[in-house]
Amino acid sequence: MVKLFCAIVGAMESAISVEVGEGLTVGDLKKAIATDQKFDFAASKLQLFLTETEGGGWLSSEDDAAIAMRTGVIPEQVKKLLKDEIDPAEEIGDKFGSAPTKKTIHVLVVVPEGVTNVTAATVFENNRKRRREDDQPDFWMKAIEDDKVLTLPLTCEELREHLQRELPVKIPLGGRLSQIVESQNVAGKMNSKLFDTEAPHSVTDVTVAILNGVIAPVWIGGESPTEATYHFLWNEVIAKVLMYVSDGTCSRNSSVFTSTGLFRPNLCFYNSANDKVCVFRGEEQARGEMTVPLTDLQRLTWRYDDAPYVFGYAAVAQDICLVTIRESETNAPGEKRRDKVEIIERYNLRDLRGRLSIFLALLNLSTLFRPVVGRIRPLGIAEYKTIIRPNGVKIAFGENCVVKTYPLTMPSDKIISDLRDLHWQMKENAVPNVVELKSTNMRKRSVELAPVGRQLPLENVHQLLMAMRDILRALVALHTIGLMHRDLRWENVLRYPDEDKWFLIDFDEGASSPAVKVDHLKAETHAPEILSSSTHTTMVDIWSVGYLLETSHVHDLPVALEDIKTQCLQENPSVRPTAQSLLEAVEALIAN
Known part of the structure; x- marks a missing residue:
């Protein structure tokens, strides 16, 4: 909000x-x-x-x-x-x-x-x-919030049954909205599952705001409505309901950035219980076949651990499909992965009965968000969002790539040109465990990078050793061709999305060795000579290996790792170990 x-x-x-x-x-x-x-x-x-x-x-x-x-x-x-x-x-x-x-x-x-x-x-x-x-609580909303689902429905039939449940506390309905419902003859089971027309307490402004959008949305389609025209209707009936009823936030992506490959769902909902996971997403279009947005929902990299599914909807004009998206189990080796989309139910927003049906479904669906995201480890990086760093660099996360845009205050032409050269050298020399530069755009001051990694906390010594092994394999290859990263921090070490391996990102500070000193990096997170000496070498990365061990938050490091940390953090770069010797030491610890 x-x-x-x-x-x-x-x-x-x-x-x-x-x-x-x-x-x-x-x-x-x-x-x-x-x-x-x-x-x-x-x-x-x-x-x-x-x-x-x-x-x-x-x-x-x-x-x-x-x-x-x-x-x-x-x-x-x-x-x-x-x-x-x-x-x-x-x-x-x-x-x-x-x-x-x-x-x-x-x-x-x-x-x-x-x-x-x-x-x-x-x-x-x-x-x-x-x-x-x-001061008067919205009793019906509180009842939905307190509805604890202990066992997740697994099949579409079970989900459909869950979405059609009667509300534990009915929504008070009176006045103009009650008259609209009655005048359109929307009665029977749907009405009785949702509303209490004889409620003794008054209807709050929040309840009125929600019901207005569902029962009487102010929407003018025109002769040839566009996707933007339908945004109001989709927001009223779907996004606004979830934001009011479920503790979370919505974001709408107006473009899928097809020119850069930065694919994002049109709408994302994040539940506060795990607010970096897009637990409910939407793909929308003004006209055409429903198969198009349904196929777009399959363009998903599964990063949801033990969750049986996440949710979504496909919209074509006023026709809506609520769906589950599940991890595919049938992909052959080398085949492009498509996750499985299953339709739970279809809805028609043209008439009140259809809008009330999806309203009831969304209210019941919201009770599943918390138990679903509870099965997913924190991603570290929010899905499909854009962050702006203190230096003004904008980083937009898509499905399979990241687009990094430099502000006018930075020399973007030089940065992008240097990145092209550095990534070309890494690719030519098959440097492992590093982010890949997919494309650059000087006019837009941006670069496209892949993959989108996971920023996960290390849980134990074994995970730390595996991460250090992957980092050192990259450093051995980099240092062999005279390149250095110069900004090794855990923020720049991510895990691959689909395997238990780690890779380095953010080569904006990367350079050939030796290089002259810089004055814009922080002394507390970088080797002392990078700021104080006239030149520095690949040994700055070795100091950073020690800094990574010091800031890993893994307790009770083995004596051997403590010794490695001490050797790496020595002030004199000439007495620090090489990346190759460190890799051999770490691999020996893993083997033991």
């Missing part, structure tokens, strides 16, 4: 905070604001404006203009921001993903002309009512 701070233009003391999922749209933000403030007009009539300036700055809550707004004044600085209204179809993550979170007003809210009830007193009263109502 993204927390945004909004200020109503022309209203005193009107700053409010609203939480909206990254995968939702600005239209959803309008509805959240209108619901929060209990406005008596349609949310679509609100106009929203970014406070971000052309230079990338945002309006600080301590700025003079923001302080003046608290008195109902509209300063000139604010008027200049009221030019380009935010498109309701824009996604929250795209507009606010990089926005600062502290002491910042993100959105200016303009109410329709002629509305006079937006005053300081109104805002205060609405906030008071909201706090009072928030």
